[in-house]
Amino acid sequence: MKCKLSIFILLLFSVSFAQVPGYLGKKFIISTGNSFSPSLIDPASSKTFNGAGFFGIPSLNSTYIFTIDYAISRKFNLCLSVNYLKTGVEYEGVYGNVLGSALYTGSLSTPIQLTSYGASIAFKVFSRGFVAPVGRYKKFDCGISFASGKYNNSMFISSDDGTPVGGGSGDYKAVGVTFGLTVGRQRIFFDKLTVDYGLRFALTGFISKDQTDSDATTIDYPSMIHDAIATDCNTRLLHHELVNFVINIGFIPF
């Protein structure tokens, strides 16, 4: 592992100090921006429930991104970014397995509040006829995210007898890995201002640490509800990452 890490660092240094033209000699870009995904079947963090569900209310989910780009060769940019996502997950209303189910009696208009912090490393490969960091590119990224959510665990009742049942810890925590491809374009205006936009396609997989994978042969409401919510959160994050329009605005200092 140490050996691999050393090779990676060496490689990174060698490319970092290679003869790279950059943009008029400038290779480093600092930018911030958003990636938007349309929330067609899922709620956004602040979206209100209209009585018929969240479906059909047009709104955007956004991830806030801070990125540093470095032109490591004539065709490649190395990007490091951190991101923050805040969105909502709809309560299902009924959580159950073959033996029984629980009902959520709380307000559906306030979705589960889900946040995610992530960091990623990416390579931008610039297309034919362009020199990094300007022009059309394909960006391949790989990132790690830490998601957390809070749900109301006191509003669940048994569907059989209407007695309140525990809804798990009320905290969702998960770690995920994301692989993405962005097809975009980076422009530089007035030799300083950078605008980077594109369409990002990504797949993500989250694992919730406290997910118990409850046994269907017994009724364990807290675990069952928590697991179902965790699965919903994971799916929500997957949906969010699938297709995004990304826009970053920044500057090229040196």
Add this chain to the structure above:
Amino acid sequence: MFLFELCMRQLTIKKIQLTLAAFLCIWVTSFSQYTAADYTPLKSSGLIPDLFLQSAKTMSEDEIRLLQSAKTAGQIAEDKKVKEDKSNFIKESNYYLRRTLLSGNVLINDPLGIYVNKVADNLLKNNPELRASLHIFVIKSTEVNAHAYDKGVILVNVGLLAQLENEAQLAYILSHEIAHVIKKHSVSLYVERAKFERTKNDNDTYDSRIEARFTFSKENESEADMVGLNLLKATGYSIKAVDGAFDVLQYSYLPFELVDFKKSFFEDEYLTLPDTFFLKKTADIKSNDNYDDSKSTHPNIRKRRSAIAPELNVNDEADRKHYIVSEEEFKNVRETARFELCRLYLLERSYVSAIYASYILLNSYPDNFYLKKTIAKALYNLIIYKSPIQRYKDQITLPAYRDYSVRDYKKIEGPSQGLFYTLGSLNTKELNTIALWYTYKLHKAYPADLILNNLTDSLFSEMIYVNELYLNDFSKLSKAELKALDTIKVADSDPDSKYSTIKSQRIKSDIASDKSFILYAFAGLLKDDEFTERYLKIAHGLNKKREPKPLSVAEQKVADKEARLALDRPRNAFLGIDKVILPDPFYKKSYLDGKNDNIDYYETEDNKNRMIDIQKKCLDKLQMNYHAFSSVTLQANDIEKYNTYSVLNEWMNERFKHGSNNDAVVTVTDDVKKVIDQLGCKYIVWNGIYNIKGARYRNSYYFALLNLENGTVLKYDTDFAKGNDYTDVVNELVYDSFFHVNKTKKQK
């Protein structure tokens, strides 16, 4: 005191007279570009006219504004389409005019142009207003032609001046061009064509469309013939000379004189060429003046002569003259044009024509170094093009401009056919031998000329590397000397051995055969120590450094593929060059409309100017030194800059014509050497962008860096992108190119 003052005054007057005499003497000398011994290529002088300094866009905007104001004042009742066509014509015409004027080929205040303008002064002395609106220049082109722009710019080709017989012929040709200006033929032709394109229907065949289009052009030409003749009649020039002017046009494809090429030109006591390389009789000149002109812009010569013939009979022909300005000056101008023509033939790779033209002039100027050197350069490049092999695998090449070969002698008429036959029939070994023989002898006569010296070395290396002819392949004795020997002894052999007998027989058979003439070609030169030493030295060096054999066809294919793949190699190479010469970049902004590539002239010019700025910005960022020859910043007193640009432009045009043939010598090297010394820089950059909307790749960028000293391509990049030519994209491409030019491998 008074006496003293008088003496002083007289002395002063004498001084002035002496100064004037000296000035006149210098002026006369400077006028004569050629002497018995040498020739100085034509150069521009004086102030650069305003016409050269205005941007095409500015000119067009002014003219279109005038056109529009004419409409509002109700002076011209034209439909909207015609107005639009005229506006488009103005844009197009000014764009191409500016490109031509700044091509470096147009001469300003040169001896030829001065004379042509004097003839025009005579022609229009009764019409000073018209005269003042005309701008007449000579352009460096071998074509026997002149060209007029509606704005009043008339360009007379050097090729035309070389062919004329007298001043009156020039006057008539100028009158014809002036008639085009007066009648605004270019714009009417443009409008007519545009109208035709709009009204054509699908049933029109291509031929019928072309014929219809050219009918109008022919009508214009006939009108110009007639109007021009009337202009000439108003002067004192001979009207009969008009017929001669048509002769000049009819036989324009022939050289300026018809002289038999003598076999002895490439012969001496030792080198004797077989008769088989020479035609016994050259083809007669069978020019047909009644050719099919249906797809021509001009009526055929017979029609033009017939139309004008009745008008040629004037009562006062006896009082009219062939020369009004000066016969001597005309002949001087024509001779200068002929000298210049030799150079221009080399530039356009018409090597046989260059040799023939130089040969004709050598009959009058047998000691002229320029003419002899022209022949040496032409012979060298002929060899290079006769054996187009890839000599150096790892060289960067430019894309081939077009193939070159000696024209088929069967298509040539007249005495020059003989030379085309001879040079076309000789194989590379024979041609190389003759070229080395000729060039080496020239080098011995002019040992101080470095270019000739280098050319000799290159010919030695061609002998060894390409033709595999080594020193011991040549006989030290001439045929005559060998024949004179009673018995031929083979050196270092036992006279009684059978091998000695075989070798003796072979030598005898070689002597008897004409084909083995190259064996004895150097019998004289081999007595010269320098010749043998240089031959051996280069043979030794080449064997060490180069591959011994040229590549086979299969190997060639592999090498070509490698060369193509290696095109990316120079992009990553760092050259460590800190000073470059920077002529104007090329820019073209257009959009495809079906098969038509429509240029946006304004955008093209604006973007070219933007690219000039970008280049400078990038070079400044990299702290590189440069000599920019920008048309944007050209001032009236920048004539030296204009001349330098002209030389560089000639060099680049020729170098790009050689394309992938890196071994062909760029023949204007003599003039470029002076530029290198003057600027202290030997690297030239030429880059540009084609931005064509609708093309597969909208943006095509290229960058070439060449060494002016030897024509080597140090960098040639092309970038094709499916994107627009945004400023940041162009910034990036240009910076990247210069970055690699400037930086060294380990430099941060």
